[in-house]
Structure formats: C-alpha cells, structure tokens
Amino acid sequence: MLMLDFHPTGRHFLQIPGPSPVPDRILRAMSLPTIDHRGPEFAVLGLKVLADMRKIFQTSQPVIIYPASGTGAWEAALVNTLSAGDPVLMYETGHFAALWQKLAARLGLKTEVIGTPGAQAWRHGVQASLIEERLKLDTQHSIKAVCVVHNETSTGVTSNIAAVRRAMDAARHPALLLVDTISGLASADYRHDEWGVDVSISGSQKGLMLPPGISFNVPSAKAIEASKKATLPKAFWAWDEIIEMNKAGYWPSTPNTNLLYALSESCDMLLEHGLQAVFARHQRWGEGVRAAVKAWGLQIQCADASLYSPVLTGVMTPEGVDADAVRKIIYQRFDCSLGTGLGKVKGRMFRIGHLGDCNDLTLMAALSGCEMGLKLSGVKLAGSGVLAAMDHFSSHAAVVPERRAA
Ligand SMILES: *Cc1c(COP(=O)(O)O)cnc(C)c1O
Numbered sequence: 001m002l003m004l005d006f007h008p009t010g011r012h013f014l015q016i017p018g019p020s021p022v023p024d025r026i027l028r029a030m031s032l033p034t035i036d037h038r039g040p041e042f043a044v045l046g047l048k049v050l051a052d053m054r055k056i057f058q059t060s061q062p063v064i065i066y067p068a069s070g071t072g073a074w075e076a077a078l079v080n081t082l083s084a085g086d087p088v089l090m091y092e093t094g095h096f097a098a099l100w101q102k103l104a105a106r107l108g109l110k111t112e113v114i115g116t117p118g119a120q121a122w123r124h125g126v127q128a129s130l131i132e133e134r135l136k137l138d139t140q141h142s143i144k145a146v147c148v149v150h151n152e153t154s155t156g157v158t159s160n161i162a163a164v165r166r167a168m169d170a171a172r173h174p175a176l177l178l179v180d181t182i183s184g185l186a187s188a189d190y191r192h193d194e195w196g197v198d199v200s201i202s203g204s205q206k207g208l209m210l211p212p213g214i215s216f217n218v219p220s221a222k223a224i225e226a227s228k229k230a231t232l233p234k235a236f237w238a239w240d241e242i243i244e245m246n247k248a249g250y251w252p253s254t255p256n257t258n259l260l261y262a263l264s265e266s267c268d269m270l271l272e273h274g275l276q277a278v279f280a281r282h283q284r285w286g287e288g289v290r291a292a293v294k295a296w297g298l299q300i301q302c303a304d305a306s307l308y309s310p311v312l313t314g315v316m317t318p319e320g321v322d323a324d325a326v327r328k329i330i331y332q333r334f335d336c337s338l339g340t341g342l343g344k345v346k347g348r349m350f351r352i353g354h355l356g357d358c359n360d361l362t363l364m365a366a367l368s369g370c371e372m373g374l375k376l377s378g379v380k381l382a383g384s385g386v387l388a389a390m391d392h393f394s395s396h397a398a399v400v401p402e403r404r405a406a
Pocket of ligand 1: 018069070071072096149151152153180181182183203206212
C-alpha cells in the first residue's frame with residue numbers, strides 16, 4: 001500500500017485545521033456499497049442529508065451540495081449571484097480571505113479589499129464599522145456583494161457575522177452578504193437565517209469531520225432572485241437545476257454517494273450530541289490549548305480575546321525561530337501534523353487544530369508533541385503548557401459528559 005506502510009504504530013495525530021480527523025463511525029459509513037444515484041434508495045439518503053444540513057446551517061433555505069472542495073463553493077457563490085465587472089467589497093482577515101479575493105478577480109469581478117491595516121492586519125476579525133463606512137460612501141449602490149470569512153483558518157480568528165449584517169443594514173445598502181464558513185460550520189455557532197446571510201459557503205473536511213470532497217452553498221431568497229439576473233457564466237455550479245432536482249432527493253449530475261453516507265453519519269453525530277454542546281466542546285478545547293500556549297509564554301496569533309477561534313489556535317514562534325522547522329521536528333519525532341503558517345505569516349507561526357474527532361487526551365498528546373518539539377528547537381519556554389492544559393481540562397468538566405460512570 002503505497003507510502004502508508006511508512007506509518008509507525010498507533011494513530012497519526014492529524015492536528016491540522018482541516019482536513020480534520022475522521023471518526024471511525026464515519027469511515028465505516030463510507031465503506032457501504034455505492035448505490036444507484038437514480039434509484040429509489042438514493043432519494044432517501046439525498047432528502048435526509050439535505051434536511052439535516054438545514055439544521056446544521058440553522059436555516060430553512062435550500063442547501064446545495066457540490067462534489068467539490070471548498071474552493072468550488074466559493075466560485076459557485078460568486079458566479080450564481082454576480083455579473084462580470086460587478087464591484088465586490090472583500091474583507092481581508094487572512095490568507096483564506098486573500099485567496100477568495102484572488103479567485104473573485106480571476107472571475108472578472110472588480111474586487112475592493114479592506115481590512116485592519118499594518119502589523120495587526122491578520123490578528124483581528126472583521127471590523128464591521130469599516131464595512132458600514134465604505135457602504136455609506138457608495139450612494140449609487142454599485143457594490144453588489146460584501147464577502148467575509150467567518151472563521152479565518154489561517155489565523156484562528158473568528159468574525160462577528162451578525163455585526164456585519166447590522167452594519168450593512170445601518171448603511172441601508174442592498175449588497176448581498178456572502179460568508180465563507182468553510183472551517184467554522186459545525187464547530188463554531190453559525191446561523192444562516194438569523195444573521196441574514198445571503199450565501200453561506202462551507203466544506204466537508206473541517207467541522208463536519210468528513211474527508212475532503214464535498215462543499216456547500218446556502219442561498220437566501222434574495223440571493224436566489226439575484227441568481228436569475230446574474231450573468232457570470234454558470235453551468236455546473238448553477239443553483240436552479242440542482243435545487244429543482246433536490247426536491248425529489250436527486251442531483252442533475254452524479255453526486256458523491258459515499259461522501260453523502262459520511263455526511264449523513266456526521267449529521268447524526270452532531271445532531272445527537274446537540275449543536276450547542278458541539279460548540280461548547282470546541283470552545284473548551286480551544287481554552288485548554290490557549291492555556292498551554294500562555295504557559296509556554298508564546299503569543300497567540302489572534303489578538304482579540306473575544307474572537308478566539310474554537311476551531312484552531314495560531315501559535316507565534318519567537319523572533320528568529322522558524323515555525324516550520326519546529327513543525328518538522330514534531331512531525332518526524334512524534335508523528336503529529338500541525339498546520340503551517342500561510343501566506344505572509346509563513347515561518348512565523350504554526351496552527352493547532354481542535355476541530356473534528358478530538359478529545360481531551362488526543363489534544364494532550366498533541367500539546368505534548370508541541371512542547372517537546374519547541375524544546376528540541378531550542379525555544380525557551382516560560383513554563384509547561386502540558387501541565388497548564390491538564391489543569392484546565394481536569395478543572396473544567398465537559399458540558400455533556402462523554403461517558404457515564406458504570
Ligand atoms: C479550507 C478553507 C478553504 C478552502 O477550501 P478547500 O476545501 O481547500 O478548497 C477556504 N476558506 C476557509 C476559511 C478554509 O478553511
């Protein structure tokens with residue numbers, strides 16, 4: 001079996017912020033035989049996952065599922081709602097926001113980027129007041145969409161989407177609100193309807209705990225109206241045919257059958273646990289990991305404590321220490337993969353994922369790997385992050401106990 005033979009004993013610690021560790025229950029569900037995607041059984045699966053995903057997005061709108069990675073769903077959101085040359089306002093919170101801007105520009109949209117200036121740029125969330133100010137200046141309403149990232153996976157900073165909607169309403173501006181929650185969904189609270197989002201975008205391999213390969217759009221009624229007039233070329237990504245066929249549980253082209261088994265299992269797991277309990281569990285893991293980083297005496301990439309991501313934590317390495325060299329030691333010595341710094345923070349920080357199929361002890365193992373790797377890299381630590389995280393986890397019980405006493 002290819003390179004997989006090189007895996008040492010035990011489980012690899014996949015602590016990157018996506019793809020996240022996939023629970024055995026989901027891997028088993030995926031191993032069911034592939035069925036006829038035009039047959040009667042399939043519609044049961046199709047209708048179930050579409051209904052379940054509405055609960056996950058907290059919406060009554062249609063959910064569109066693509067056999068594509070998150071990048072495809074980014075493109076789908078833009079080509080369905082916009083026309084060539086349309087001005088769009090994009091907020092740069094980090095590397096993923098920057099990639100989305102690049103994609104929008106390649107599609108022929110006129111992108112305008114705003115964000116927190118200077119050295120603090122990739123350490124904060126969306127400042128809704130900047131969006132409000134910019135939209136107020138656009139008295140002709142030429143800006144057609146505002147694009148923001150809910151959980152910026154490159155930095156570990158979340159953004160307040162409800163505040164962005166309030167800012168747009170305060171400016172009395174009709175632009176559509178497009179939100180990337182590719183890594184936020186199913187780990188951080190996300191409310192498509194309540195927050196007045198026009199297109200939500202997500203993917204399978206982050207909070208949903210699936211392998212990569214499917215992604216999502218959720219359009220508001222206003223976005224569906226816009227899609228009827230938008231003229232960017234769209235065929236495969238077009239919502240109309242998909243929404244129509246989804247009514248009976250089918251898709252116009254071949255859906256990713258085995259990933260839909262996985263999605264069904266993932267939704268069962270998330271909804272059985274309860275979304276609020278899922279959000280609380282990732283919050284708590286994030287707190288434990290941050291306790292470790294603080295004990296080490298290192299800086300967290302997110303500079304705003306109210307916006308710490310429940311999905312991942314960005315750890316800044318001290319001046320002169322290459323974060324990728326630290327990651328490499330941790331990988332080679334302890335079989336643990338951590339997220340690299342992306343874009344302009346490459347080499348300056350690494351990322352610890354606390355999404356997907358984790359528990360207190362898998363996170364303790366990952367933090368041990370980090371602590372050993374930092375020491376082996378010659379980083380002077382203020383104290384033991386492992387001890388701090390153990391203290392945190394043992395003194396803060398999980399909201400929903402995972403296991404009852406016998
Ligand atoms: C992972 C991710 C993407 C990219 O999705 P792909 O599945 O890699 O195409 C986009 N935005 C955010 C916030 C992400 O975390």
